[in-house]
Amino acid sequence: MNIILLSGGSGKRLWPLSNDIRSKQFIKIFKTSDGDYESMVQRVYRQIKTVDPNATVTIATSKAQVSAIHNQLGENVGVSVEPCRRDTFPAIALATAYLHDVMGVPADESVVVCPVDPYVEEDYFEAIKKLCDQASKGEANLVLMGIEPTYPSEKYGYIIPKSDSETSEVESFKEKPDAKTAEEYISKGALWNGGVFAYKLNYVLNKAHELIDFTDYHDLFSKYDTLTKISFDYAVVENEPKIQVMRFSGEWKDLGTWNTLTESMDQPVIGDAVLNNTCEGVNVVNELNVPIICMGLKDVVVSASPEGILVSDKEQSSYIKPYVDKIDQQIMFAEKSWGSFRVLDVEEESLTIKVTLNPGHGMYYHSHMRRNEIWNVISGEGVVTLDGKKREVGVGDIIEMKAGTKHTVTAVTELKMIEVQLGREINVHDKKKFDVADR
Amino acid sequence: MNIILLSGGSGKRLWPLSNDIRSKQFIKIFKTSDGDYESMVQRVYRQIKTVDPNATVTIATSKAQVSAIHNQLGENVGVSVEPCRRDTFPAIALATAYLHDVMGVPADESVVVCPVDPYVEEDYFEAIKKLCDQASKGEANLVLMGIEPTYPSEKYGYIIPKSDSETSEVESFKEKPDAKTAEEYISKGALWNGGVFAYKLNYVLNKAHELIDFTDYHDLFSKYDTLTKISFDYAVVENEPKIQVMRFSGEWKDLGTWNTLTESMDQPVIGDAVLNNTCEGVNVVNELNVPIICMGLKDVVVSASPEGILVSDKEQSSYIKPYVDKIDQQIMFAEKSWGSFRVLDVEEESLTIKVTLNPGHGMYYHSHMRRNEIWNVISGEGVVTLDGKKREVGVGDIIEMKAGTKHTVTAVTELKMIEVQLGREINVHDKKKFDVADR
Numbered sequence: 001m002n003i004i005l006l007s008g009g010s011g012k013r014l015w016p017l018s019n020d021i022r023s024k025q026f027i028k029i030f031k032t033s034d035g036d037y038e039s040m041v042q043r044v045y046r047q048i049k050t051v052d053p054n055a056t057v058t059i060a061t062s063k064a065q066v067s068a069i070h071n072q073l074g075e076n077v078g079v080s081v082e083p084c085r086r087d088t089f090p091a092i093a094l095a096t097a098y099l100h101d102v103m104g105v106p107a108d109e110s111v112v113v114c115p116v117d118p119y120v121e122e123d124y125f126e127a128i129k130k131l132c133d134q135a136s137k138g139e140a141n142l143v144l145m146g147i148e149p150t151y152p153s154e155k156y157g158y159i160i161p162k163s164d165s166e167t168s169e170v171e172s173f174k175e176k177p178d179a180k181t182a183e184e185y186i187s188k189g190a191l192w193n194g195g196v197f198a199y200k201l202n203y204v205l206n207k208a209h210e211l212i213d214f215t216d217y218h219d220l221f222s223k224y225d226t227l228t229k230i231s232f233d234y235a236v237v238e239n240e241p242k243i244q245v246m247r248f249s250g251e252w253k254d255l256g257t258w259n260t261l262t263e264s265m266d267q268p269v270i271g272d273a274v275l276n277n278t279c280e281g282v283n284v285v286n287e288l289n290v291p292i293i294c295m296g297l298k299d300v301v302v303s304a305s306p307e308g309i310l311v312s313d314k315e316q317s318s319y320i321k322p323y324v325d326k327i328d329q330q331i332m333f334a335e336k337s338w339g340s341f342r343v344l345d346v347e348e349e350s351l352t353i354k355v356t357l358n359p360g361h362g363m364y365y366h367s368h369m370r371r372n373e374i375w376n377v378i379s380g381e382g383v384v385t386l387d388g389k390k391r392e393v394g395v396g397d398i399i400e401m402k403a404g405t406k407h408t409v410t411a412v413t414e415l416k417m418i419e420v421q422l423g424r425e426i427n428v429h430d431k432k433k434f435d436v437a438d439r
Numbered sequence: 440m441n442i443i444l445l446s447g448g449s450g451k452r453l454w455p456l457s458n459d460i461r462s463k464q465f466i467k468i469f470k471t472s473d474g475d476y477e478s479m480v481q482r483v484y485r486q487i488k489t490v491d492p493n494a495t496v497t498i499a500t501s502k503a504q505v506s507a508i509h510n511q512l513g514e515n516v517g518v519s520v521e522p523c524r525r526d527t528f529p530a531i532a533l534a535t536a537y538l539h540d541v542m543g544v545p546a547d548e549s550v551v552v553c554p555v556d557p558y559v560e561e562d563y564f565e566a567i568k569k570l571c572d573q574a575s576k577g578e579a580n581l582v583l584m585g586i587e588p589t590y591p592s593e594k595y596g597y598i599i600p601k602s603d604s605e606t607s608e609v610e611s612f613k614e615k616p617d618a619k620t621a622e623e624y625i626s627k628g629a630l631w632n633g634g635v636f637a638y639k640l641n642y643v644l645n646k647a648h649e650l651i652d653f654t655d656y657h658d659l660f661s662k663y664d665t666l667t668k669i670s671f672d673y674a675v676v677e678n679e680p681k682i683q684v685m686r687f688s689g690e691w692k693d694l695g696t697w698n699t700l701t702e703s704m705d706q707p708v709i710g711d712a713v714l715n716n717t718c719e720g721v722n723v724v725n726e727l728n729v730p731i732i733c734m735g736l737k738d739v740v741v742s743a744s745p746e747g748i749l750v751s752d753k754e755q756s757s758y759i760k761p762y763v764d765k766i767d768q769q770i771m772f773a774e775k776s777w778g779s780f781r782v783l784d785v786e787e788e789s790l791t792i793k794v795t796l797n798p799g800h801g802m803y804y805h806s807h808m809r810r811n812e813i814w815n816v817i818s819g820e821g822v823v824t825l826d827g828k829k830r831e832v833g834v835g836d837i838i839e840m841k842a843g844t845k846h847t848v849t850a851v852t853e854l855k856m857i858e859v860q861l862g863r864e865i866n867v868h869d870k871k872k873f874d875v876a877d878r
Contacts, residue, residue: 274762274766289785290745290746293747293750294750295749295758295762297739297750300736302748308730309731309748311736311750312736313734315735316715320732327730349817349818350818350834376857378788400837420817422817
């Protein structure tokens, strides 16, 4: 099976766990059988690999998420990076070209496109495999998944099938309706549109060549910023007469808000927290290393991270976005491909950060114009390069870098450092990168 | 007026703002007219000095609070330090001897003893002045304040006066009653015992000499740990026939729990927090530098500090103590006489701390056996002494101290440093102090 996972969104609705560079799909919130926690993207990836160990998985995403994807899924997962946001048709065309031209998938094979963040069980990916197989038959150019509705939701688009058989041609598509209209649709046998569809690679490649002048993946990538913003629905689905839909009746949840997310938590508390016996329906997700005590609360979600603290009635939590939008905050924590960082202290003319590098990983070779930096190694071993000179470092070593010094560090074992930045204009944009070859 | 303020307790009931070394009286929670925040002890001290600018104020307390007292009230306030806890009679005897022998207050002057943490207005200290004046007359050996009850409280002891005049002899004392008994007392004209009483110094000094063999303050201090634990009520009040009570009917609150404390907050929020419009009766005290968002909460208190986070129904908040007792936590923040520190990061073999020294102040000259330390100066100027050698330091300077190195730093201007501690057994007790003369 070939599968493209669409990974988008900055996910402010799950603040303080999600932020501009950490989307909700990267939050480690689901307990695995061995007691660790995994994120939505890790859960989905694991489920796919369980259903089909040979699945070719490609994640279509923006530049900002690449580090987090490699940090969580390793280096072997395929990533199709959109150089900029150009809506779903260009994104799917680019990912399809990537599968064909980079991953070497033959043009007559089928692929399924699926959001990265549904909360599902393995039967969902079994159904996706069937979708792929159905697309391979060539009876239709597009095969959609139709999810059997459990209530007249106003949040989803609807698919009206021609028949009630497992696989049916599509009669029509309906935009998100009000509850009453949704009930009418459901009485006619309508299904939710979960944004999942399969096709043969050459079908979308041909559509792309019709609409865009390009030769291959690399050419499409290089001119991506010149493409017109257009949705896959508008560019392809609405004009396609040969569409089928396959029913899916298993568990399927869209965990977009704290309210729905907490419903899927196996236990009320993640992290260090105590709930007294007068708490009811309380969920806590605490990423800080200090305890939370909750007393006498009902249907409340509490979440604390280096970015902030949310305390909300569960119903109310759906309305969080405008409040988060108003917060103009520095990123306090991030996972990068090489490890992670956390801001420990912010002063007017200094910034103190804890940097953790994974074994074998290094930062970009870079310099700053307007700030000096000091590294205090607190654990592990590594190799530091300063203006071309290499030096082995370990616990207790101090590395001083004046503004202008080219520097990098590579971890031999897991390497932790306290980084002190000093200057009047400390800014993430004050960074010049150099080739690794220059080291 | 001479006044002894009794400052005790570790105050876990206002966790996470109070902890083993920061009692509730030091939490800056009351907005002053110039927009700053002051603590209970600062508020009370300011009120006393407004009512009587020449008042001699002595704070009777334990060693653990001395730094915080000087940090908040300056160096000029009198402090009578109990070398260990020995109940109220030894503590009051020691403070009285301190007033006489150290502060030079004549033995025939009167003094009033008062808890450090009542939430009151200036009329309370006017009443206290009258109590002092009444004690000076010598009509009685002890003059108590009786607070006119506003409801049949079960939390206070009661004083039954002989008459309903402003100053009356005491008929009897009653222990904390149940609500029904309290109603009976009140119908007989009983008053709350707020723990405030005045006497002439020589009265308590004589009682002390009767019960304890000592010459003066210094002698009493040196043998303090050998004294029997006994309360002032038991040792003095219960055996004293000549006792008067003076009525007080002004505002008086005991802010011992989050429920009562939040009632006295002038505004719902202290620190960085947003309440949406569906919140009712919500108070937030946020000492962290990240925002808190509250949505759809009713009668809830939220408090966040470097020690932890409390989210509690206001009523329930009175029952917090056992939950805090269960938390075995490192002190994450403290005010010292020389400034303050905050723990930024805890690892198995390292600890990272932000140290702020007030101008002109320095640490003890000290060394550690089992840990190396590094100071990264991030703002200000100071003078560092390492094994007797002095050195001026400023922003960007790095000071390395191997285990065994004697070290200290004195701030010239406000000095901020990131201190990295490295070692296998990092422990607050690994500290050897040296005389300043050794520097």
